[in-house]
Amino acid sequence: MGLSEIKNSLNKYDRFLITAHKKPEGDSFGSEMAMYLLLKKLGKVAVVVNEDLMPKNLDFIKFCDVLTTQKAKRFKFDAAIVLDCGSFDRIGEVAYLVQSKLIVNIDHHVDNTRFGDANWVVSKASSASEMLFYLFEEMGVPVDREVAICLYVGILTDTGCFRFSNTTSKTLEVCSKLLKFKIDPKRISNLIYNRRSFSAMHVLGCALKDLKKDDGGRIAWMRIMPQMLDEAGAKINECDDFIEFIRMIESIEVAIIFYCLDESKIRVSFRSKGIVDVGKVASFFDGGGHKFASGAEIEGSIEEVERRVIRKVQEQMKISP
Ligand SMILES: [Mn+2]
Structure with a gap:
């Protein structure tokens, strides 16, 4: 074998x-x-x-x-x-x-x-x-x-x-x-x-401006919206590792990005610093990945998906060691 x-x-x-x-x-x-x-x-x-x-x-x-x-x-x-x-x-x-x-x-x-x-x-x-x-x-x-x-x-x-x-x-x-x-x-x-485009960095700036965190302060997330990409002239795959910028924040355990693919389809990426199993969160939404890096595609409006996902991450955080 x-x-x-x-x-x-x-x-x-x-x-x-x-x-x-x-x-x-x-x-x-x-x-x-x-x-x-x-x-x-x-x-x-x-x-x-x-x-x-x-x-x-x-x-x-x-x-x-x-x-x-x-x-x-x-x-x-x-x-x-x-x-x-x-x-x-x-x-x-x-x-x-x-x-x-x-x-x-x-x-x-x-x-x-x-x-x-x-x-x-x-x-x-x-x-x-x-x-x-x-x-x-x-x-x-x-x-x-x-x-x-x-x-x-x-x-x-x-x-x-x-x-x-x-x-x-x-x-x-x-x-x-x-x-x-x-x-x-x-x-x-x-x-x-180190071969990024200026336009991709403009999207990052735009997304970071609206960076959010939950009440507990250990979960942070941002959105990548189609109009941000259009305005900057960037492609969505240029934003693939923007999640790392959220993970850099000291108090944050879980970083999340919501990529709005269209009005009713959201791709979600998760990164964990090590305590919370984000693989479990992703699989709850029929996604996949590892304990510390995972993703899923979820149907629904950006507001609705954001709410459901954050709630699920908070639940997972509660049962984490
Ligand atoms: Mn590999």
């Missing part, structure tokens, strides 16, 4: 579809690209398919085309490799392409549902990218500079730049080996984090 099972599947088959969770970020995209490079080195044929476009700040690790599900329809493959994904439905519409194929599940989420025909889940690993490093070792394929960049990006982003509790001594050992390929941490972090 586990790693040897994955190794057998990679050796046995020749044509692979690689995918990861919807809205791919550093780890999903880094591990997808590293997996693509691994399969190429093994003489296999592979494509990367995602429901969503990759974020612009990761364009420097794009080592192959990323297909949409439409374009991938014609590609014939034996097995699908699903990376960084706790449950099968999180790959979105890619599920329709792969449902009757052999599924290889490689992931580090604690609540992974073992949806694959072959499963390798290491919840102690910082990231799927860290696991890919071990996979290269197991397959006897040397890592090169391109691979090292992909894996470093995945680990860097999933550990919040080595700030989160998933940063272990093994994680840093892997990074120490990756840095030997003369990759430049300053350049990489500048590319990932």
Whole structure:
């Protein structure tokens, strides 16, 4: 079971579809690209398919085309490799392409549902990218500079730049080996984090002006409204990590952002500093995620959704240790 099972599947088959969770970020995209490079080195044929476009700040690790599900329809493959994904439905519409194929599940989420025909889940690993490093070792394929960049990006982003509790001594050992390929941490972090547009910062300013907190003072939230984006000329995906600015406040335990997608659909993001399990709050609203970072899409007006969500977070806070 586990790693040897994955190794057998990679050796046995020749044509692979690689995918990861919807809205791919550093780890999903880094591990997808590293997996693509691994399969190429093994003489296999592979494509990367995602429901969503990759974020612009990761364009420097794009080592192959990323297909949409439409374009991938014609590609014939034996097995699908699903990376960084706790449950099968999180790959979105890619599920329709792969449902009757052999599924290889490689992931580090604690609540992974073992949806694959072959499963390798290491919840102690910082990231799927860290696991890919071990996979290269197991397959006897040397890592090169391109691979090292992909894996470093995945680990860097999933550990919040080595700030989160998933940063272990093994994680840093892997990074120490990756840095030997003369990759430049300053350049990489500048590319990932310091390429924002002025318009996105204007949206942040606008949202922060209306930052709110509850009576207890431990829950804070803000709204991203369509008119803010229109006025500034920014896109909603440029606001993805604005929640970090709320988490920076000393007294705050739970940070929340409400993204108003339209009049009756609100996407909600949650971050917890560690006491409150926001994964439970998100799953109450049919969302998903971890204990400390989660999200959901909720039907209703912004006022109504805001009220229901804050009440639920307050309830969860009451039963927290
Ligand atoms: Mn991950």
